[in-house]
Each structure stands twice: as structure tokens, then as C-alpha cells.
Amino acid sequence: MRKLIYRFNSISLRRRLLLVFVFLIIIPLLLQGFVSLSILSNSVVSRYMSEMDYRFLQLRKLIDSLFSECDEVLFRFAYEKNIQDIMEGKDDSESLVQSRYVIESLLRDGRLNSGIAYSIFVYDLKGICYTNDYLDMLAYRDVQKEIMSDSHLFSNIILSDLMRRQNYASITIGRPLFGYSGKSRIGTIVIRIDARHLNNLYGNAFEGAEAELAIIDDEGIIVSSDVWYPGGRFKDYTGIDIRSIDKRSVETDDRVVFLSSPDERGWTFVSAIDQRTINKSLNDLQLTLWILISVVLILIILVLVYITKGVVWPINKLTHSIEAIESAEEADFTFQPKYDDEIGKLAQTYNNMTIKLRASVERIKEIETQKQRAELKMFESQINPHFLYNTLASIIWLVHQD
Numbered sequence: 001m002r003k004l005i006y007r008f009n010s011i012s013l014r015r016r017l018l019l020v021f022v023f024l025i026i027i028p029l030l031l032q033g034f035v036s037l038s039i040l041s042n043s044v045v046s047r048y049m050s051e052m053d054y055r056f057l058q059l060r061k062l063i064d065s066l067f068s069e070c071d072e073v074l075f076r077f078a079y080e081k082n083i084q085d086i087m088e089g090k091d092d093s094e095s096l097v098q099s100r101y102v103i104e105s106l107l108r109d110g111r112l113n114s115g116i117a118y119s120i121f122v123y124d125l126k127g128i129c130y131t132n133d134y135l136d137m138l139a140y141r142d143v144q145k146e147i148m149s150d151s152h153l154f155s156n157i158i159l160s161d162l163m164r165r166q167n168y169a170s171i172t173i174g175r176p177l178f179g180y181s182g183k184s185r186i187g188t189i190v191i192r193i194d195a196r197h198l199n200n201l202y203g204n205a206f207e208g209a210e211a212e213l214a215i216i217d218d219e220g221i222i223v224s225s226d227v228w229y230p231g232g233r234f235k236d237y238t239g240i241d242i243r244s245i246d247k248r249s250v251e252t253d254d255r256v257v258f259l260s261s262p263d264e265r266g267w268t269f270v271s272a273i274d275q276r277t278i279n280k281s282l283n284d285l286q287l288t289l290w291i292l293i294s295v296v297l298i299l300i301i302l303v304l305v306y307i308t309k310g311v312v313w314p315i316n317k318l319t320h321s322i323e324a325i326e327s328a329e330e331a332d333f334t335f336q337p338k339y340d341d342e343i344g345k346l347a348q349t350y351n352n353m354t355i356k357l358r359a360s361v362e363r364i365k366e367i368e369t370q371k372q373r374a375e376l377k378m379f380e381s382q383i384n385p386h387f388l389y390n391t392l393a394s395i396i397w398l399v400h401q402d
Helices: 002-010 013-078 081-088 096-107 140-144 160-165 196-205 234-238 275-327 342-401
Strands: 119-124 129-131 170-178 185-194 212-216 222-225 249-251 255-259 268-274
Touching: 013 119, 013 170, 013 185, 013 196, 013 249, 013 255, 013 268, 013 275, 081 096, 081 119, 081 185, 096 119, 096 129, 119 140, 140 160, 140 185, 160 170, 185 196, 196 222, 255 275, 268 275
Parallel strands: none
Antiparallel strands: 119 129, 119 185, 170 185, 212 222, 212 268, 249 255, 255 268
16 A cells, blocks of 8 residues: 555656546546446336326326217207207107107217217117217117216216126216206216227327327226237237236337326326337437537546646646756746746746846855955965076076076
């Protein structure tokens, strides 16, 4: 450990700063990126769940609107004066043919406000049926099995058992028909529309969703679907029994199934999305995240390089100025900092020291010069008497020689 610390402290200051920033910023950022990637899978499913909830809500509104139109038709005919009079025997008609003509003339326009065609059936207490669709009539006994109670005065009843027996080929709604007094029952009225109209609503609510759609009743039977046959059990197609599931989404080997909460009819909306679609969305998010992390890393590295350069460059400049003192005698050793920070103050102190050092050097040079001059004078003073003595001696020897 000490060796590592020693080696770390022995490298250049810039590298140390970069390593510190890497450990303090870049590594936590990368760890955060990996954690985010692990969370993405759940977030993708959650995002799809939120999207499916919104689409389920839109589909529910469309279906509610369709049923509201059917309810309006039932209510309008249930309390239509001519139908009430004929059902109670108050009309002036003397024959069944005349009564049938009057009621069926009222029932002839069999279209909702949305333009969807419907069949309507009015039964009296004897089971005589007045309708606008004699080609595909509903048996009175099948209708009465689910509309037997006189307690449904102000409510409509979805004939679930009848629709289930017919493999949900149609949506059938009925209600007891009461007289004006509301005390005595005078008949039954039923409206029927093709269940395939439910499929037409999928395009409005699930456009571009890339999902398999279905409506499941409380028995797990498919009411309507764009891929599976109505009347079949959802479990037989997907292996999922929605009655035993308390979660909003279920993952299988090849798809993710999203479920809505059951509505007032006991219907559950189901959408199944291919796992490859989920994985593609996850891969797109991962790619986006990696690109974002890469861009952030590049920006961080550039900022770190700029910061470390701003810290280390003045120090290196100051170091070179100090080193130049040893080799250069006439160079300008002062260092001018850009900012008045700690390094600027250090540079100012260095400049003051350099000026003082330069003055000291000049004084030393002057002292050395004066010292050399004194020595020369001393040598001159020593040499001159000796030279004079030698000259006189030479003269003496010349005199003696002559």
C-alpha cells in the first residue's frame, strides 16, 4: 500500500489530478450508467403499462359510448307511447297484423347515431315478437332466461349467457318493459348489434400500438379480439388464466401481456406485445443512454484537461523560470501570472525574490570586481620595487664590467 502511495505521489501533478477526477467523477458516472441500464427493463415495462392504461381508458370510453347509444334506443322505445298502448292493449287496432305494422314501422330505422346497424326485438307477455330483423330472430325463451326479474325497471341487462352461447357473435342488451304506472310488466325489449363493431373501436384506441388485443369476460372467455377467436378461452391461446392473476402485467417466453381492471360489465381489456418489440425499445433506450454517457464523458474529460492544464501550466512555467536561473545570466526570470489566485501570489513572491536575487548578484559582481582591482594594485606595489632594484643592480654590474 505504501509503495502504491509513493508511486502515486511520484507521478506528475497533472496525472495525479486526472486520476483523482477519474475516481471521483467518471467512475461513479459509469456505475450510475450501469445501474440505470439495470433499471431500464422495468422502466420500459412500466412505460408500456402506462401507455396501455391510457389506451384501455380510451377503448373503455368508446365502448361505453356504444353501450350508451344502445341504452338510449332501449329507453326511447320502452317508453314510446304507441308501443306502450299496443303492449297494454289500449290501441284501436283490432288485429295482430295492424298492431305489428304500427310497432314495426317505429322499429324500422335500425341505426344508432354512430351509423351502426342494430336489430331490435319487442316481446309481449305472450312471447309475440315485433322486430326489424325477421331473418335472425332471438328465441323468446333465451331472452327470458336472463330477464326474469321485475326489479330491473330502470336498468338494462347485458345478456351475457346468451352471448356466450353464441360465441359472442353479437352484443345483446335487454330490459323489462313496464307500463306507465311502473307496477305491471307488459313485455321485454332487446337490442342486438354485431360484435365485430368492437373490433372497429380498436383502431381508434390502439393505433400504432403493435399489440394483440382482446376483451375477456369474467369467465375468461374472449368477447372480442383482433387475433383470437371470440368464444374461446384466453387461457387456451396464451396459457394465462386472468382470473388467477392479481398483477397488471404478465411476461411469457414470447410476449408481455397487459391487463386492465374489470369494468362494470366484468370485461377485462388485454393487450399482448411481442417480447422483441419490448427488447427493441429497451435496446433503443440503452443506446440513447450510452450515447448520453459517452457525450458526458467526453465533455468531462475536456473540462478536466482544461482544468488540470490551468493548474499545472503556471506551475510548470514557474519551474522553468527557476531552472533558467542556473543556465541563463541575462534572461528575464520574472513570471507574469494571468490571475491573482494562489499561483499568482506564488509567482509574485517569486518575482520579488528574483529581483532581490538579481540585485544581490549585481552587488556580488561589483564586490568581485573591486577585489580584483585591489589585488592588481597589490601586485603592482609588489612588482614595482623589485623591478627598480633589478634595474639598479644591472647598472652596477655594467659599471663593474667596464
